[in-house]
Amino acid sequence: MTVIELFLAPENIAFSVALGLVIAIGVLEGIGAVVGFALSGLLDSIFPEADIDLDAGDVGDSGAFGEFLSWLRFREVPVIVIMIAFLTAFGLTGIVFQGVLAAILGSTVNGFVASISSLLICLPVVRFFAGVLAKIMPKDETSAVKTDSFVGHSAKVVLGTMGRGNPAQIKLADQFGQDHYFMAEPDMDDASFNQGDDVIIVRKEQALFYVIANTKEFMTDD
Structure with a gap:
């Protein structure tokens, strides 16, 4: 199976779309810099819906979803960074996973099974990456504002x-x-x-x- 066939295989569409979205976000950010529209700023205003007080460890009234976003370190780093990291990790993990299986077994697995496996692998990676980035970014860039x-x-x-x-x-x-x-x-x-x-x-x-x-x-x- 060639690389192109791997990306276009029906069971790998989710991973190909994720990587395609990373490219699309980059294009939109570039266009936004010219016309005055900031996709990253708009995303920061939407996620999470309830403001998170990081110093107090409070996730507001957003329940389990808010706790999940807090675990992923939303508001510690820009939302656009979390999104790009997730899409990239998810897409690459899935493609590599399927590619290894194709090389060893001669076939890939069901797209749903591959997606779940990729999620379990990439989410801790995204959290770790965001934690490292939060420590090295300037303080005024990571301060959460209600x-x-x-x-x-x-x-x-x-x-x-x-x-x-x-x-x-x-x-x-x-x-x-x-x-x-x-x-x-x-x-x-x-x-x-x-x-x-x-x-x-x-x-x-x-x-x-x-x-x-x-x-x-x-x-x-x-």
């Missing part, structure tokens, strides 16, 4: 036209100077905002922020 603390801060609409029921992306900087990207809607039913408009975050409901127009007398950022 997103509820952004209420009252000014932000800028960076992508899309915002209306009630039609969220757009906003950007703001935390106290460490790190940019964060969130989806937001106007707090008022009849309000709308365009790309480049300055707004004030007035409340948050789950992963969505609600904003009002930012005027000079309401500026809150230093």
Whole structure:
């Protein structure tokens, strides 16, 4: 079995897709750097839904899923790093596993069996990698900031036209100077905002922020 045949085999599609997604993420990040859209910042604002207080070891109210994300060291390093590490480890582990079996036995195993085996191997690898990275990254890049603390801060609409029921992306900087990207809607039913408009975050409901127009007398950022 050639390398191409190995990647295109039906039982290996999950691994090929995972590696393809790594390439796609790299392309999107490159395009985002040009047009002002940050996929990594948006992912950081979504996962995990409940803010994790790393110093206290608290995983909020997100239950088992939150505990799993905490175990994978979400919020200790950027979410995009965890995602790329997982997809790469999962894809490579599965392809290598299937390739070794094909070379020794002359055939591969069922895709579901191979995927479960790869998950069991790659998850501890991802956790170990994230732990090492968290120790060597600058402190201001790994400090977890509770997103509820952004209420009252000014932000800028960076992508899309915002209306009630039609969220757009906003950007703001935390106290460490790190940019964060969130989806937001106007707090008022009849309000709308365009790309480049300055707004004030007035409340948050789950992963969505609600904003009002930012005027000079309401500026809150230093």
